[in-house]
Amino acid sequence: MNGTGRYAIESGSMSVFYGSFCAVRDVDMRVPTNKITAIIGPSGCGKSTVLRCFNRMNDLITNVRIEGEVLFQGQNIYDDSVDPVEVRRRIGMVFQKANPFPKTIYENVAWGTRINGFRGDMDEMVEKALRSAALWDEVKDKLQQSALGLSGGQQQRLCIARAIAVEPEIILMDEPASALDPIATLRIEDLMKELSEKYTIIVVTHNMQQAARISDFTAFFSVDENRTGNLIEFDETEKIFTNPSQKSTEDYITGRFG
Amino acid sequence: MGQLLRTSFARELETLQTDTLMLGSMVIQALKESVDALRRRDMDVARHLIKEDEIINRKRFEIEADCLRLIATQQPMAGDLRLIAAVLEISTELERIGDYAKGIGRIILLIGTEVLIKPLVDIPKMCDIATEMLQQSLDAFLHQDLEAARTIPLRDDEVDDLYNRVHRDLIEMILEDTSLIDRCNYLLWAAHNLERAADRVSNICERIIFTVTGEFFEFDMN
Numbered sequence: 001m002n003g004t005g006r007y008a009i010e011s012g013s014m015s016v017f018y019g020s021f022c023a024v025r026d027v028d029m030r031v032p033t034n035k036i037t038a039i040i041g042p043s044g045c046g047k048s049t050v051l052r053c054f055n056r057m058n059d060l061i062t063n064v065r066i067e068g069e070v071l072f073q074g075q076n077i078y079d080d081s082v083d084p085v086e087v088r089r090r091i092g093m094v095f096q097k098a099n100p101f102p103k104t105i106y107e108n109v110a111w112g113t114r115i116n117g118f119r120g121d122m123d124e125m126v127e128k129a130l131r132s133a134a135l136w137d138e139v140k141d142k143l144q145q146s147a148l149g150l151s152g153g154q155q156q157r158l159c160i161a162r163a164i165a166v167e168p169e170i171i172l173m174d175e176p177a178s179a180l181d182p183i184a185t186l187r188i189e190d191l192m193k194e195l196s197e198k199y200t201i202i203v204v205t206h207n208m209q210q211a212a213r214i215s216d217f218t219a220f221f222s223v224d225e226n227r228t229g230n231l232i233e234f235d236e237t238e239k240i241f242t243n244p245s246q247k248s249t250e251d252y253i254t255g256r257f258g
Numbered sequence: 259m260g261q262l263l264r265t266s267f268a269r270e271l272e273t274l275q276t277d278t279l280m281l282g283s284m285v286i287q288a289l290k291e292s293v294d295a296l297r298r299r300d301m302d303v304a305r306h307l308i309k310e311d312e313i314i315n316r317k318r319f320e321i322e323a324d325c326l327r328l329i330a331t332q333q334p335m336a337g338d339l340r341l342i343a344a345v346l347e348i349s350t351e352l353e354r355i356g357d358y359a360k361g362i363g364r365i366i367l368l369i370g371t372e373v374l375i376k377p378l379v380d381i382p383k384m385c386d387i388a389t390e391m392l393q394q395s396l397d398a399f400l401h402q403d404l405e406a407a408r409t410i411p412l413r414d415d416e417v418d419d420l421y422n423r424v425h426r427d428l429i430e431m432i433l434e435d436t437s438l439i440d441r442c443n444y445l446l447w448a449a450h451n452l453e454r455a456a457d458r459v460s461n462i463c464e465r466i467i468f469t470v471t472g473e474f475f476e477f478d479m480n
Contacts, residue, residue, distance in 0.1 A: 209333050241335050243472030253335040255264045 005073065008033040008170050008200035009054055009091075014068035016049050016058065023049050024229040026068070029219060031170075036192060036201045038211035038237065041221035042252065046229025047204045050221070051172050054202060055091035056084040072170075089116060092163035096175035098155035100147035100162070105130075105139050108147045108158055112166045125165060133161035134191045153184025160191065164199070171195065173203040177210065189214045208253055212241045220249045267332050271341060274324055275400060278345050278352070281317045282396040285352045286389045288314065288359035289455060293385040296362055296448060297378050299371050307363030314356035321349040340472060344465040348399065351458045351465075355392065358451035365444050375431065375441045380420045384452040387417050391459040398463065404470045411460035411477045421453040 007030045014027040024046035031037050031054075039047045052058045053066060056077060069076040077087050089112075100108050109126045118125065126143070130136040135157040139150070147158055156176060163171055173192070177185040192201055192214055205211050211218055218240040220233045233240065233249045244250050251257040288307060295303035325342050328334060334342055391413050398406035428442040460477045467475045 208335070212335070242339060244336055250336045254338045255267070255335075257263060 005033055007031060008072075009202075010071040011050075011053070012069045012071065014050075014053060014066065014070060016046070016053060017065040017067070018061070019063050022226070022228045024053075024221075027231045029231055029234055031200060031202055032217060033200050034196060034198070035216040036196045036203060036214055037217040037219060038215035039202065039204045039219045039221060040206075040208060040211050040253075041229070041232075042223060043206075044227060044229070045221040045223040047221055048174050049229065050231075051093075051174055051202060051204050054170070054172055055088050055093055057088070057093060059084055089166050090168050091170040091172060092166065092168035093172045093174070094156070094159050094163050094176050097179055098152060098159050100150070100155050100158050102146065102148055104144045105147045105150070105158060106143040109161050109165050112162060116166055129161040129165040130158075132164055132195070133157045134187065134194070135161055151184070153180050153187060156180060156184070156188060157191065160188075160195075164195070168199065170200045170202065173201060175204055175206060178206060185210070208241075212237060220244070220246070220252065222248050222252065267328075267334075267338075270324075270328060270332075271338060274321065274328070274342070274345055277317070277321050277324070278349055279396050279400060281314065281321060281349055281352050282392065284310075284314050284317065285356045285359065286392055288356055289362075289385060289389050289392075289452075292359040292362035292366075293378075293382055293448075293452070296366050296369075297382065299366060299369060299374070301367060301371065304363040304366035308360050311356055311360035311363075315353060318349045318353040318356075322346060337469070340469045344399075344469040347465045348462050351461050355455045355458050358455050361451050362448050365448050369441070369444050372441075375438060375445065376427065380424045381445065381449050381452065384417050384420045384424075384449060384456075387413060387420075388452050388456040388459065391417075391456055392462075395459050395462045395466070399466050399469075402466070402470050404467060407463040407466035407470070411463050414456050414460055414477075417453055417456040421449050424449040 010030045011027050014024070014029075015022060016024045027050060029050075039051060041047050049058065053070060058064045058066065066078060070078060072087070072091065075082065101111065103111070106126055109129050110122055113122070113125060127136060127140075130139060135154060138154060139158075147155065150158060156179075160171075160176075176192075177188045180188065189210065192203065195201060196216075203211075203215065215237045218235065218237045219231055220240065221229050222232045223229050233244060233246045235245070239245075240249060241253060244253065288310060291303060292307055294300075295307065325346050328342055329339075332338075391410050394406060394410050397403070398410060425446060428446050432439055432442050464475050464477060467473065
């Protein structure tokens with residue numbers, strides 16, 4: 001388990017190519033353990049690409065090549081000896097659009113642990129995950145109903161429950177609240193704060209106020225003239241939003257350039 | 259990166275700066291008038307100063323309201339946020355300096371038209387230096403001039419020296435003739451107000467340094 005290391009994940013000179021196109025170049029980023037790290041930057045700067053590299057989600061895209069290394073507990077997750085499925089269990093992901101399985105609420109949570117060979121009390125595990133995702137009180141009386149009947153915000157929290165059911169160490173979130181109304185968004189944000197006590201969270205967001213509200217650290221990415229993404233600045237969120245070191249960070253977060 | 263965005267917000271920030279400068283000008287004017295009126299024992303101007311302070315206070319509230327509105331509606335960040343935070347502080351400092359001018363107005367009414375206990379030499383000098391420092395600090399604020407913000411407060415020593423001299427002279431007069439206590443005290447209060455005005459210029463400079471660098475900085479005034 002993590003929690004002992006200062007950094008949950010570290011990338012070293014990580015570059016991502018789609019064919020000959022370099023989408024992101026030379027990212028050196030150390031993500032502190034049990035903190036929320038936000039990744040912000042203009043469209044096309046490679047935020048989601050970087051996020052997907054952290055649990056080998058890019059493997060699923062053809063013609064992608066990753067250089068450099070991504071260390072998780074001291075091991076490069078791109079080593080040949082590493083099983084990407086195991087990586088994705090320990091480093092979970094929540095997507096922009098809630099994507100529950102067309103099954104019952106219960107099954108959505110139980111499914112991941114079942115295929116991972118979970119042998120304990122399944123009811124207890126499902127309740128624990130739903131409670132952790134701040135959804136239990138709303139669904140406890142309809143666990144056998146279809147997950148597709150839940151509201152958008154509830155579906156997203158169900159996806160978070162599904163992600164934490166398999167007890168990952170890191171949760172990656174790609175615009176987890178961008179499709180939700182403001183109230184549902186605040187619930188997700190509160191939930192992220194609570195979850196960060198147990199998990200390391202890395203969140204990609206277009207919403208700078210959201211990054212400022214919820215994250216402990218912020219990574220600002222920008223895009224150069226070749227449309228290649230670069231990590232411009234990584235620092236404590238408070239520093240980034242009150243006194244960033246780089247002019248381009250300042251220009252972006254003050255909304256002077258887009 | 260693309261084109262320049264948020265031009266209307268940028269314009270609003272400029273207006274905020276201009277309003278702060280305007281408040282500063284009003285305060286400088288009031289301080290100069292107060293010492294001038296003290297020299298002439300001009301009761302009309304003294305009463306006018308007391309009344310005019312309301313306008314200064316109102317202007318400061320307007321600036322504060324604008325700051326809060328921009329924070330609430332524009333979610334300012336980084337340099338913009340620091341600028342607005344600085345304007346909140348600077349406008350408060352200016353309003354307080356305005357109070358010192360009003361205070362001198364009140365002192366004038368207390369002294370009345372009788373001849374001053376001593377010729378006014380050092381007090382007008384204090385006023386000249388304090389208002390000059392204030393004007394320079396407003397220029398530094400407009401131009402975000404870090405170097406000027408760091409050096410302007412050094413002149414506070416000159417004001418302090420003058421104050422100490424006024425203080426010593428007046429105390430000596432009191433020791434020689436205790437019936438002069440009240441009249442000496444009035445001048446001492448006026449001098450003290452000017453000494454404090456210069457101190458507040460240093461606070462303004464600290465805020466300019468904060469706006470430019472993001473660092474909380476305090477001048478050692480001892």
